[in-house]
Amino acid sequence: MSATTAARTRTGLTMADAIRGGLDQALSEDPRTMILGEDVGRLGGVFRITDGLQSKYGQDRVVDSPLAEAGLAGTAVGLALNGMRPIIEIQFDGFIYPALNQLLCHVAKMAERVRTPGLLPIVVRIPVGGRIRASELHSESPETYFAHTPDLRVVSPSTPLTARALLLAAVRSDEPYVFLEPKRLYRRERIEDGDEVAEVDPGKARLAAEGDDALIVAYGPTVDLALRASHELANEGITAAVLDLVSLAPIDRETLFEQAGRCGRVVVISEAIERCSIASYVVALLATELFDQLDTAPRLLASPNRPYPPADEEEEYLPSYEDLLAAVRKVVR
Amino acid sequence: MSSVVKVRAAQDWERVYRAMLRGRRFDEIVLALQRQGVVDSFAEGKGQEAAQVGAIADLVDGDMVFPSYRQPAAALERGVEPIDLMRLYAGASFCAWDWRATGFAPYAIPVGSQLAHATGWAWAARLRGEKSVTVVFFGDGSSSQGEVHEAMNYAGVFRAPVIFLLENNGWAISLPTARQTRAESLYLRAPGYGIAGEAVDGNDVEAVRHVVRAAIERARNGDGPTLIEAKTYRLGGHTTSDDHRRYRSEDEVATWAEADPIARLRQAVAGAPEADDALGRIAEEIDVEMNRATDAFLEERGRG
Numbered sequence: 001m002s003a004t005t006a007a008r009t010r011t012g013l014t015m016a017d018a019i020r021g022g023l024d025q026a027l028s029e030d031p032r033t034m035i036l037g038e039d040v041g042r043l044g045g046v047f048r049i050t051d052g053l054q055s056k057y058g059q060d061r062v063v064d065s066p067l068a069e070a071g072l073a074g075t076a077v078g079l080a081l082n083g084m085r086p087i088i089e090i091q092f093d094g095f096i097y098p099a100l101n102q103l104l105c106h107v108a109k110m111a112e113r114v115r116t117p118g119l120l121p122i123v124v125r126i127p128v129g130g131r132i133r134a135s136e137l138h139s140e141s142p143e144t145y146f147a148h149t150p151d152l153r154v155v156s157p158s159t160p161l162t163a164r165a166l167l168l169a170a171v172r173s174d175e176p177y178v179f180l181e182p183k184r185l186y187r188r189e190r191i192e193d194g195d196e197v198a199e200v201d202p203g204k205a206r207l208a209a210e211g212d213d214a215l216i217v218a219y220g221p222t223v224d225l226a227l228r229a230s231h232e233l234a235n236e237g238i239t240a241a242v243l244d245l246v247s248l249a250p251i252d253r254e255t256l257f258e259q260a261g262r263c264g265r266v267v268v269i270s271e272a273i274e275r276c277s278i279a280s281y282v283v284a285l286l287a288t289e290l291f292d293q294l295d296t297a298p299r300l301l302a303s304p305n306r307p308y309p310p311a312d313e314e315e316e317y318l319p320s321y322e323d324l325l326a327a328v329r330k331v332v333r
Numbered sequence: 334m335s336s337v338v339k340v341r342a343a344q345d346w347e348r349v350y351r352a353m354l355r356g357r358r359f360d361e362i363v364l365a366l367q368r369q370g371v372v373d374s375f376a377e378g379k380g381q382e383a384a385q386v387g388a389i390a391d392l393v394d395g396d397m398v399f400p401s402y403r404q405p406a407a408a409l410e411r412g413v414e415p416i417d418l419m420r421l422y423a424g425a426s427f428c429a430w431d432w433r434a435t436g437f438a439p440y441a442i443p444v445g446s447q448l449a450h451a452t453g454w455a456w457a458a459r460l461r462g463e464k465s466v467t468v469v470f471f472g473d474g475s476s477s478q479g480e481v482h483e484a485m486n487y488a489g490v491f492r493a494p495v496i497f498l499l500e501n502n503g504w505a506i507s508l509p510t511a512r513q514t515r516a517e518s519l520y521l522r523a524p525g526y527g528i529a530g531e532a533v534d535g536n537d538v539e540a541v542r543h544v545v546r547a548a549i550e551r552a553r554n555g556d557g558p559t560l561i562e563a564k565t566y567r568l569g570g571h572t573t574s575d576d577h578r579r580y581r582s583e584d585e586v587a588t589w590a591e592a593d594p595i596a597r598l599r600q601a602v603a604g605a606p607e608a609d610d611a612l613g614r615i616a617e618e619i620d621v622e623m624n625r626a627t628d629a630f631l632e633e634r635g636r637g
Contacts (some may be wrong), residue, residue, distance in 0.1 A: 072482030078453020113427045
């Protein structure tokens with residue numbers, strides 16, 4: 001912890017620090033809370049998000065699990081049924097797939113199966129997204145699988161400002177949460193400690209930038225692209241608002257419709273594959289529920305319908321910053 | 334598997350006999366209800382009553398049971414009301430019983446997925462310093478699932494006080510155990526997890542109780558999990574949608590019917606006038622109990 005702490009004092013609070021702070025707070029405020037995952041103990045996780053927590057809380061509360069994700073998720077179900085509040089860390093997005101049976105068949109269904117709301121207070125933390133030149137299956141955007149599953153809440157932070165509060169909201173909830181951490185943004189933005197937001201409603205979208213001419217809808221790893229675009233387009237006299245969805249399931253329709261209706265022109269951007277995606281669902285909602293208030297057809301930027309490519313090709317594959325600028329210019333023209 | 338009666342009845346044989354007979358009678362009634370179109374489908378437990386009752390007969394308050402989906406005898410012995418179990422098969426509910434109060438978890442349909450739940454439950458109890466024990470049922474078919482391996486490995490690593498009760502009933506729908514695994518016995522996997530493992534005649538209720546009691550003691554003493562393979566036989570179909578004559582011989586079924594666990598216990602105790610009286614009395618009481626439940630269920634389904 002000490003090295004990390006020193007780094008933070010020098011340069012401000014990153015999203016990785018904010019999430020770690022949230023985990024620390026969660027462990028300190030409820031003895032039922034546990035962290036489980038591969039290498040989360042002595043090593044502090046491959047992204048060092050749990051750095052220092054095992055030495056602070058012990059091996060029974062910050063648990064190095066065997067290398068088996070289905071067993072991890074299934075064991076978390078049993079722990080939660082028996083009064084614990086497990087937070088499980090999946091090492092990389094592409095490693096969640098062995099746990100899908102447990103997530104889809106039990107984590108998502110157990111409460112409804114026995115008609116007891118709030119039965120499984122489990123948080124599944126997953127680093128997601130690409131643009132880090134990683135190996136195969138280390139840059140996936142698996143959110144659609146979870147968002148498609150009833151009774152799983154899916155949220156994603158995009159800034160150190162709210163990451164701690166969002167994590168704590170998920171941990172304190174009695175509902176199962178999938179918490180998607182855009183790994184590229186772990187250490188990108190730095191804020192002052194005091195700027196952290198104390199509390200957020202995990203079901204609410206966040207207006208990350210003001211604007212009237214167009215609305216960029218983004219979440220997780222694309223929010224920083226959207227903010228940059230909004231900033232740059234201001235030089236051209238285009239004011240583009242940025243809506244960070246935060247909650248991918250359920251979608252905060254109220255805020256989405258309010259902001260989209262106000263701007264009348266919408267671009268949705270996501271790293272995930274377009275087909276049957278969160279982004280395409282947002283566009284479908286706008287088309288079916290808000291058609292009258294739109295000035296032009298929404299534009300959708302997402303990844304093509306093919307597997308995530310080797311690192312050399314990922315910039316071609318993912319929707320780019322330039323694509324986003326062009327799309328916004330196009331809808332406001 | 335020998336059909337020679339070697340069952341030695343325990344002092345409290347009446348209790349386990351009653352539980353086994355209750356399971357059998359429940360099976361017969363729900364099978365009939367399915368044929369009459371009152372329930373949709375049903376997975377019979379016929380032939381496996383000794384393995385199921387023997388696995389839980391010596392649990393105490395605070396212990397927990399995770400079933401797969403073929404444990405009617407165990408469910409009823411845990412205190413699940415017959416009508417609540419009937420509601421499951423009638424499509425009225427996935428879990429009408431109070432699983433916490435009965436200590437009997439909801440049925441788990443994805444085979445083998447429930448073992449990790451038992452591991453987690455047992456581990457939570459150990460973390461709190463409780464002495465409770467968890468029993469989880471699964472079958473020879475689900476033993477092929479990767480999640481079964483993961484759950485046993487986790488339980489071994491974390492010394493979870495859990496008993497993995499494998500009801501090897503010979504058939505995973507149409508696949509015989511010999512085609513499920515090249516291993517001669519499935520309990521032999523236990524050393525691979527560094528946990529205790531035993532095989533037992535699953536049609537001998539006292540033999541099952543004997544090995545389970547040792548496993549319970551190990552678990553309560555902090556010595557971790559046990560894998561128990563109870564060798565038994567599914568006398569009925571996989572479910573009421575199955576036609577087991579398509580994949581196994583009548584001779585095979587008849588041979589195993591001679592090793593019927595309920596008949597074996599009955600033969601072991603019969604002869605003494607007091608025991609004969611008890612056998613008759615228990616059968617009558619089970620009939621009254623089950624008929625009452627069936628009437629209430631039929632009434633509820635508008636078939637009264």
